[in-house]
Amino acid sequence: MAKEKEVSIAIVGCGFVADYYMATLVAYPWIRVAGVFDIDSERLDAFTSYYQLNKYESLEELLGDNRVNIVLNLTNPRAHYEISRRCLEAGRHVYSEKPLAMNYEDSESLVLLAESRGLVISSAPCSLLGNAAQTLWRGVRDGIVGDVRLVYAELDDGMVHLMPYQRWCSKTGAPWPYKDEFEVGCTLEHAGYYLGWLIAIFGPVKTVTAFSDCLIPDKINDVDFEPSDTPDFSVGLLKFETGVVARLTTTIVGPHDHSIRVIGYRGVMEIDDCWFNDAKVRIRKLLTIRRKTFLSPIRSVFKVPGMPKRKLVNTGGNRMDFAAGVAELAESVLQGRSCRLSPRFSLHVTEVSLALQGAGTAACSYDTRSRFEAILPLDWARG
Ligand SMILES: NC(=O)c1ccc[n+]([C@@H]2O[C@H](COP(=O)([O-])OP(=O)(O)OC[C@H]3O[C@@H](n4cnc5c(N)ncnc54)[C@H](O)[C@@H]3O)[C@@H](O)[C@H]2O)c1
The missing domain is CATH 3.30.360.10 (Dihydrodipicolinate Reductase; domain 2)
Structure with a gap:
């Protein structure tokens, strides 16, 4: 589906599953990867040099990049809550790998935080699409x-x-x-x-x-x-x-x-x-x-x-199609409609x-x- 506008996303966590995302993100040329951050610098170097992507030295640097509309949280489940929370607090929509967080209270607080800021947090799996x-x-x-x-x-x-x-x-x-x-x-x-x-x-x-x-x-x-x-x-x-x-x-x-x-x-x-x-x-x-x-x-x-x-x-x-979920979020943001x-x-x-x-x-x-x-x-x- 051709898009009139582009959406810029940033990726946090570029381990095993990130390659699955990269394999199908190519089907959505209107989504631009502005950059990637991972706490493991060797991993970050390997990933960004393979895909020729910009790398951020820290989450702060990523969140300081005003081009980024959506953060794709591909960290390990126990890091999801902290990363998603910081991204929402910085005014970014979030697409998180599953689960949203490791317990109900944290998961709910992310949803409430997103709602209070007029943002969307959406979570994998997206195979429903x-x-x-x-x-x-x-x-x-x-x-x-x-x-x-x-x-x-x-x-x-x-x-x-x-x-x-x-x-x-x-x-x-x-x-x-x-x-x-x-x-x-x-x-x-x-x-x-x-x-x-x-x-x-x-x-x-x-x-x-x-x-x-x-x-x-x-x-x-x-x-x-x-x-x-x-x-x-x-x-x-x-x-x-x-x-x-x-x-x-x-x-x-x-x-x-x-x-x-x-x-x-x-x-x-x-x-x-x-x-x-x-x-x-x-x-x-x-x-x-x-x-x-x-x-x-x-x-x-x-x-x-x-x-x-x-x-x-x-x-x-x-x-x-791992990227279909973040594409659905991006499309809903562009079209001003609810994310499925x-x-x-x-x-x-x-x-x-x-x-x-x-x-x-x-x-x-x-x-x-x-x-x-x-x-x-x-x-x-x-x-
Ligand atoms: N492994 C799979 O086959 C698979 C398939 C589908 C979905 N998933 C989901 O994808 C997510 C990631 O899994 P994975 O297999 O890629 O794990 P992984 O350990 O291979 O990669 C996670 C990456 O996140 C980085 N990271 C962790 N904490 C961080 C932080 N605070 N800041 C920045 N980077 C951080 C790690 O350094 C690592 O490179 C999980 O939620 C998992 O459920 C995994």
């Missing part, structure tokens, strides 16, 4: 499989603790931050990939009933994790205000499964992997033959006319992720506090 999620959502609105009452969704990343993750590294040489990932926890890191979809499609979650546990505390020899017992498995039942129930499992201990099944009165809509923005939405209709009712073994593809064609880079484990990944929507996704991760082993129910205004689908998917 991808073709797969938008098509699934249209299918639910159109009642393709009838009224939906139940959803099964899995974010099981495979047996990561047994994989050679110490050898994983990004295009510009950032190692996969396994210590940070294990300490922050896969639920806080990944549940949002389906929560964003479910919460946009079905509205606010009323109650979270969940169980979480650390199944493999000693994932690697000679590394002390802080904390040492972050859950690496969680399963939650989400009761939406609309009455829909979703079961969401997140783990790095079980075999890989990123599928979703949306179950209606007339059949099931399925996607094999939510980390592929262009994954197909398939339908299995309910058939009744003589005295038996069963799901058709034949899966037909559900397509929405006008769906944009985009070639996405396969980075191995995913095919996602709004601050209160991001807060609700964060709140539910925190509830799932923090559930513990004595199954408990949690009533959510945050609410948000309904999110609009993308124009091509609206119908």
